[in-house]
Amino acid sequence: xxxxxxxxxxxxxxxxxxxxxxxxxxxxxxxxxxxxxxxxxxxxxxxxxxxxxxxxxxxxxxxxxxxxxxxxxxxxxxxxxxxxxxxxxxxxxxxxxxxxxxxxxxxxxxxxxxxxxxxxxxxxxxxxxxxxxxxxxxxxxxxxxxxxxxxxxxxxxxxxxxxxxxxxxxxxxxxxxxxxxxxxxxxxxxxxxxxxxxxxxxxxxxxxxxxxxxxxxxxxxxxxxxxxxxxxxxxxxxxxxxxxxxxxxxxxxxxxxxxxxxxxxxxxxxxxxxxxxxxxxxxxxxxxxxxxxxxxxxxxxxxxxxxxxxxxxxxxxxxxxxxxxxxxxxxxxxxxxxxxxxxxxxxxxxxxxxxxxxxxxxxxxxxxxxxxxxxxxx
Numbered sequence: 001x002x003x004x005x006x007x008x009x010x011x012x013x014x015x016x017x018x019x020x021x022x023x024x025x026x027x028x029x030x031x032x033x034x035x036x037x038x039x040x041x042x043x044x045x046x047x048x049x050x051x052x053x054x055x056x057x058x059x060x061x062x063x064x065x066x067x068x069x070x071x072x073x074x075x076x077x078x079x080x081x082x083x084x085x086x087x088x089x090x091x092x093x094x095x096x097x098x099x100x101x102x103x104x105x106x107x108x109x110x111x112x113x114x115x116x117x118x119x120x121x122x123x124x125x126x127x128x129x130x131x132x133x134x135x136x137x138x139x140x141x142x143x144x145x146x147x148x149x150x151x152x153x154x155x156x157x158x159x160x161x162x163x164x165x166x167x168x169x170x171x172x173x174x175x176x177x178x179x180x181x182x183x184x185x186x187x188x189x190x191x192x193x194x195x196x197x198x199x200x201x202x203x204x205x206x207x208x209x210x211x212x213x214x215x216x217x218x219x220x221x222x223x224x225x226x227x228x229x230x231x232x233x234x235x236x237x238x239x240x241x242x243x244x245x246x247x248x249x250x251x252x253x254x255x256x257x258x259x260x261x262x263x264x265x266x267x268x269x270x271x272x273x274x275x276x277x278x279x280x281x282x283x284x285x286x287x288x289x290x291x292x293x294x295x296x297x298x299x300x301x302x303x304x305x306x307x308x309x310x311x312x313x314x315x316x317x318x319x320x321x322x323x324x325x326x327x328x329x330x331x332x333x334x335x336x337x338x339x340x341x342x343x344x345x346x347x348x349x350x351x352x353x354x355x356x357x358x359x360x361x362x363x364x365x366x367x368x369x370x371x372x373x374x375x376x377x378x
Contacts, residue, residue, distance in 0.1 A: 009158055015288050021059050029152070032122060049100070050101065076198045133168070170276075179346060182271055275343070301345060312333050
């Protein structure tokens with residue numbers, strides 16, 4: 001069989017755009033099919049660790065992303081009034097002269113990747129969906145909502161946790177399940193002293209986290225445990241934020257309470273988790289990113305795993321093997337890497353739903369294990 005020369009990517013998120021960059025750098029023809037439009041890209045911010053920086057460096061974009069975001073090396077704990085209690089250094093697992101992690105606005109990261117992909121010749125169809133597909137011995141033909149038909153050697157489903165490509169290939173039995181937690185997120189101006197991950201903790205165990213995203217912005221977050229709620233209106237999300245943060249007197253948190261009902265970037269999202277068993281492909285169609293491994297956020301590794309997937313798949317395609325060998329080798333590299341990271345993050349999530357001190361201690365041990373796994377080669 002022939003080597004892979006053309007790829008259609010369904011999904012223009014972080015994983016799909018990273019893959020487009022990596023494939024164009026090795027001369028593969030690329031087309032991205034994205035159901036959304038560029039202007040409606042959602043998301044507050046994302047935190048990416050050293051493993052994601054190593055992957056971005058393989059496509060030459062690590063420094064660009066750090067410059068457009070906010071690099072950091074520390075984790076601070078503050079009390080409810082904002083007074084510093086503790087500070088620990090984060091390891092630099094990318095390069096000793098680069099930060100250990102960075103935060104960035106998701107739309108900014110997406111634009112960096114899109115600009116690079118299109119400058120290299122990738123085509124992106126926004127507001128377009130896949131209506132049908134046909135696989136033959138020579139490739140895959142997608143019928144698009146635009147009426148066009150697109151043919152390529154393989155198709156990559158990078159369309160997120162609620163992947164339509166996954167359902168098309170494997171049915172409805174494989175889908176993410178609620179893990180017992182959700183997250184409130186609030187994007188705001190970054191206080192000058194916020195130069196790393198910060199946790200504000202009161203005397204009864206309530207916590208608000210924060211991550212810097214740029215010189216100007218940060219996001220605050222609260223983990224919510226309990227039954228999965230129905231749809232929450234923006235007013236209900238703002239009321240919930242005010243209730244959860246009311247006991248904190250740190251000036252920056254008081255500001256979020258004061259402006260919650262006027263905030264444009266305040267959201268709630270339940271966490272749905274999936275670790276899909278192999279195979280991740282059927283014939284010439286393969287899934288990557290959240291479509292196959294949707295993670296809880298405790299190791300801030302979901303986006304990083306999608307970036308890794310994209311870089312590794314491009315590396316395997318660059319070897320010039322046929323699609324059968326390429327996709328098998330991709331899965332052989334990725335599944336053993338992703339599974340323990342996802343399972344460790346989920347174990348921390350479940351421990352956080354147990355308020356005992358023993359569970360907290362176990363979570364800290366699991367967190368260290370997770371960071372060690374992320375620091376491994378991929």
